Amino acid sequence: MNQHLLFAIAGGDLRQQRLADMLALDGFEVRITGFDSSPYINSGAKAFESLAETVNGADCVVLPLPVTHDGACLNTPFSRSVYLMDELYRSLSPGQLVVGGLINKNTYEKAKEYGFKIIDYLEREELSVLNAIPTAEGAIQIAMEELPITIHGSNVLVIGYGRCGRVLAKALQALGANVTASARKCADFAWMRVQGIRTAHTDNLRNIGEFDLIVNTVPALILDEYLLNKVKRDCLIIDLASKPGGVDLSVASQLGLRVIWSLSLPGKVAPVTSGEIIKEAILNIIAEEAMQ
């Protein structure tokens, strides 16, 4: 890759900081803004105060994940200042490449209006796959903290066999758990058998009472009143599904079941690894853009 690229990192948390750091280590020129109160001292990137100065002439402008919480301000948890999205839009040049995470509809519209090119790195498949690793480790950490038994030898159900379910099931199995995974497609059952994992059908979780740990990865109400009533009293339920989540929380609460609903684990449990994963996705985006 062309080492003469100029990156502008505008806002974000430890992940974007680490990303800036590693891009600088890779030999790229890196400008950052919005990290003035960060406890982490970045070695190789150059800090700027104004958004305009930071993004001016950058080959790639990197925005946070999410880009903005309220639509008005850039997401800059490590800054005492406020950065307005409108200022950002005005500072970008037509044709400039901008990447960010969880880009909202309004920002896409502004991209059309102002003519810059915007791509969501969260939609890159390789990022989703690699993010499954910190998600799985985060879930395992929670299980280790909460359960009075070891993962080794425990009976675990992983609901859903997408990226997250696969990586988590594999990691739990590697630690010696007796893992069952559930899915709905024949091909998924075949992959479970390749992996040596017991299979269950997500629509038929009758044996749910056998498990010490249940991790849901499916974004739909799976653990309803009927199933929660069959769950062991000392079972731990971890829900990794985005809103509205996969567990009927009011029923679980009435039954006294422990449910931990964990979202966005990668940034929480392994921000540095997360930053590295985002970096790679961005470099892949740039490489693909260059080939067009």
Place this chain on the structure above:
Amino acid sequence: MNQHLLFAIAGGDLRQQRLADMLALDGFEVRITGFDSSPYINSGAKAFESLAETVNGADCVVLPLPVTHDGACLNTPFSRSVYLMDELYRSLSPGQLVVGGLINKNTYEKAKEYGFKIIDYLEREELSVLNAIPTAEGAIQIAMEELPITIHGSNVLVIGYGRCGRVLAKALQALGANVTASARKCADFAWMRVQGIRTAHTDNLRNIGEFDLIVNTVPALILDEYLLNKVKRDCLIIDLASKPGGVDLSVASQLGLRVIWSLSLPGKVAPVTSGEIIKEAILNIIAEEAMQ
């Protein structure tokens, strides 16, 4: 599943025989024809001489893999008799469910003409996934037989990271090989990293000289003159790709390289497991047909 189903197994090798046996063990009624000279004594299925009698009234007629070699006769390696395809077509009833492997165009046309329903079990994704297991074990067996070194500690390149590549790379890694896999998509590289496998780009196999064993799974000419010239003299190359194969055989031969081109390993190295895999695919077909 409805245990009152009647299966008719018409022709095939050890796989279809084993399939008949297991269906009978599962409690289904099973009729077979075309196994008169088989060394294997089937316990629970009832043998018939005529095709018409065998298939008459069957809920599912199972044909071999491939159904026919020459288009004229059913593939019946375990029979002294000849079974004509035309006779088969005439014996089937409109609406009857027929399954087979590697069904050719003519048979599909006859299905339309005679009104029976025909489905190729080789096109089921779960079968392709599960068949990757005997394929991988077959490749490992060949490597063990041919190489004077152990798989453990050897440097292995698996070209292609589809079903076969994944299962094979995982098995070799499990035995302690240093495995590199090659692919072209970012998401595939991400899955290799999840699995702890080194990555290479299929279009850039410059380090090909490092490997003791190379297994190709991509059905395109990958190992051309340029690459073969870089391969170690005592490297073993196993080509699992269907015709025309992935290796320039004449160049390899000139260079004195050992290339083993292995096709259809499942039926050769593990016919019984293969029969079980086909059985499951057929039961899945029946279940899906029943739901329609």
Place this chain on the structure above:
Amino acid sequence: MNQHLLFAIAGGDLRQQRLADMLALDGFEVRITGFDSSPYINSGAKAFESLAETVNGADCVVLPLPVTHDGACLNTPFSRSVYLMDELYRSLSPGQLVVGGLINKNTYEKAKEYGFKIIDYLEREELSVLNAIPTAEGAIQIAMEELPITIHGSNVLVIGYGRCGRVLAKALQALGANVTASARKCADFAWMRVQGIRTAHTDNLRNIGEFDLIVNTVPALILDEYLLNKVKRDCLIIDLASKPGGVDLSVASQLGLRVIWSLSLPGKVAPVTSGEIIKEAILNIIAEEAMQ
């Protein structure tokens, strides 16, 4: 095993309670004392107030781990009462089988004086092996909590390749870490190679600066000033070695290195699994005593 055995569990923490519970579930008669303020409600064991009543006629008396902290009183963290060791000794009958953990010299002498038979379950090899599992998981939990990177892909050094080192190295490797283990014996290096783990000599840890996580299992000062000076600033050091530990803590502190000295992890991170492990060791002791 003879199901008519009578067990007396005198004191202890969640491990001994769980042990009592499971012995009752196995169908044995179980009496307990010293758990009056436990938050855990034991289902099948019968609670007694007096030591004498509890141990009277028991085929096996189970004492805590450690049996006593101060030599005078039984270790009963879940009781409002105080149980004197002297009272215990007087309550035991000649020839009675007593088991406990970390039995001190004085208790061994009292055993001779009073004629009861005492065996330390902590000295059973199978218990040491199985305890390595919760120890390893405890170390992994700490690493997950403390490090901003995933275990997957991290560079880890495990110092020592005894029971603990082996189980920990295997678990870290299973999670995708790049694991190096150190030892001093040729045979240990051979076992590491079987396991696919990189080898280092404990007396020559020159490459110590490469690691993100270092776990010491050797009860001797290994990480001295020389080595600590080479360790990466953001490396996490976990010391699992019993006193005096394997890390020069004052030097580490001066260097600003994070060192976590974790002892007795099994009882802390997985008390229920720990109780099960102790139960099995006790049943093995009884079986061996019965055979003599």
Place this chain on the structure above:
Amino acid sequence: MNQHLLFAIAGGDLRQQRLADMLALDGFEVRITGFDSSPYINSGAKAFESLAETVNGADCVVLPLPVTHDGACLNTPFSRSVYLMDELYRSLSPGQLVVGGLINKNTYEKAKEYGFKIIDYLEREELSVLNAIPTAEGAIQIAMEELPITIHGSNVLVIGYGRCGRVLAKALQALGANVTASARKCADFAWMRVQGIRTAHTDNLRNIGEFDLIVNTVPALILDEYLLNKVKRDCLIIDLASKPGGVDLSVASQLGLRVIWSLSLPGKVAPVTSGEIIKEAILNIIAEEAMQ
């Protein structure tokens, strides 16, 4: 290690040749004799005709495995000449270091008589551990060749949990087999549980009828008439135990059971890896001798 050492390799098969080759590659001076008809062309070692010339002044003389078959001649399968042991003894100098495999009593006596120092590399523990890898792969290769089912998903019993049993059980498990191992010691059962392998007691193999593959590693008659009668008819039995073996062959033959008695697998299935393993053992011997 001192690179100025002079090695003399006198006789042997592909393992000793490979050993010579690798020592030369490592930069040592290497002389060989007894490989005149070898199909393998050794690159870096210097070939001599006479034993005396070869061993004269060598820092380490390497003899084959076994050193001799008949006690009179050196084991030189790759030579048209005959090398007398007596000539060898006379050629060695007092104090000279000689290593060999399976050294017999007579040779040890001659060492005393002539004053040379002789050490058996087959008695090195690291060699025994590492040799378990080719032994395990050899057993797996046989199973793959003989069984019509895949290792993946098969039910396997490994009798004995010493070095060989451990490495084999681990490899079979890695390939997806359902592995049970048998032993007699509590600590071995604990290690099996760490590894996630089912346990059986070698003295109580009542469930032996469940297995598709049984591999014996214990050098004592384990599979007697009683047990063989319970074995499945299509089970494959591989006996890795040295004479007299662990299977009652006459009973097995009467029952029509397939038994394959495989000895010395490392040299047969992976002579090159075997040579490397011997090389390392020899370098360890030299290092230890140098420290004395």
